Amino acid sequence: MSLILNIVQVVQLLAALGMIGLILVQHGKGADMGAAFGSGSSGSLFGASGGANFMSRTTGVLAAVFFVCTLALAYFGNLRPVSSGSVLEGAVVAPAPVAEVPASGAAQIPTK
Secondary structure, eight states, rough: OOHHHHHHHHHHHHHHHHHHHHHSOOHHHHHHHHHTSSSSSTOSSOOOOHHHHHHHHHHHHHHHHHHHHHHHHHHHHTOOOOSSSSSSOOOOOOOOOOOOOTTTOOOOOOOO
C-alpha cells in the first residue's frame, strides 16, 4: 500500500508542476487580439490559435489527473483496518491502585 501511495504522490507532484508551467506559459485573452492582426502568429510554435487549444487541453488533462490523485490520496489516507467489534472491546483496563491505610487510622511516617 505504501508503494501505491508513493506513486500517486509522485504523479500528483508532476501533474502540479506541469500545470504550473503550462499556466505560466499561456497567454491571456488580450494576447489573441494582437495575434489576429498578424503580430503574434509568426512567433508562435503552433500558429495563431493552435497553441492555445493544445495548451489549454493539456492543462485540463493535467488538472483532471491532479484531482484524481488528490481524491485517491484522500481515500487511501482515511482507510482504517476493519475491526469486528467495538473499540471498547480492545481496551485494556488497568486495576486501580489501592492505597494502604494503617489499621489504627493514623498516618505513619516512614523511617530510614
